[in-house]
Amino acid sequence: MATGTPSSSNGRNRVATEQRLVQATIDLIRDRGFDAVGVNAIAEQAGVSKVLIYRYFGDYSGLLRAVAEELKGFDPDFASSVMERLGENATPGSIMHSTVMALREMISRNEIIKTLLVWELSAKNELTDALCESREKIGLKQTEQFEKFLSSNRPDEEIDLQALLALVTAGVYYLTLRSDTVQVFNGVDIQSDEGWHRIAQVISDLINRPPSD
Known part of the structure; x- marks a missing residue:
């Protein structure tokens, strides 16, 4: 018997995919520099469709803002x-x-x-x-x-x-x-x-x- 609803499962999948895309961007920057970073390279690194970048982050800039938030490294409080x-x-x-x-x-x-x-x-x-x-x-x-x-x-x-x-x-x-x-x-x-x-x-x-x- 299933214990979760499709919507909750989809929500978890989205969060996991967003994190994969953010981490893929960070890994590319670390290993190859910013010039190597782009929608296609990030999607390939994360192993997902590039369509999900636009679906989840709005656009490439939205993904970069999420990366910046991940990398800020300093507690606001x-x-x-x-x-x-x-x-x-x-x-x-x-x-x-x-x-x-x-x-x-x-x-x-x-x-x-x-x-x-x-x-x-x-x-x-x-x-x-x-x-x-x-x-x-x-x-x-x-x-x-x-x-x-x-x-x-x-x-x-x-x-x-x-x-x-x-x-x-x-x-x-x-x-x-x-x-x-x-x-x-x-x-x-x-x-x-x-x-x-x-x-x-x-x-x-x-x-x-x-x-x-």
Whole structure:
């Protein structure tokens, strides 16, 4: 006796096929580069009809947006989860310290994200645009969560958090990518946890420093 309805079975099949198409796209990018990616190549890699790309994602751009969402690699609620974990001991600096270390870990453990970050510096296409849009939304959400914390902890101090987090994030991206080929950068061992704790700590100290009169 059947235990499921045809509609529920079709729904499960659709989700599985969508995931196969997303993963096939990621595999092609990783193995052959973005120039090798296209509707026919993706369908062949996934072992399905290319018609399903249009049926499930609307168009090729829709599939690339789904790939970007899969590859974003960073929890949109990371800032709030860090604050909850730190609890009453949380300070603006300790939150930034945890953010730096988490960003470094996220990038260093994911080869395809590293590949895409390098690729974005020299190429502009639908996927890089989708990735940038996804990261921008996440970054602004982190900024908003951090601003709420600051407004209740240091209400009299004005900090341009968008500019600060842009600088910190870009620095972490670059130094993490650079650590694949260089051990020491300006005297700091960027291949070691100790070196990264130095970087995170100095940012923490600067942010926690009492404002000047």
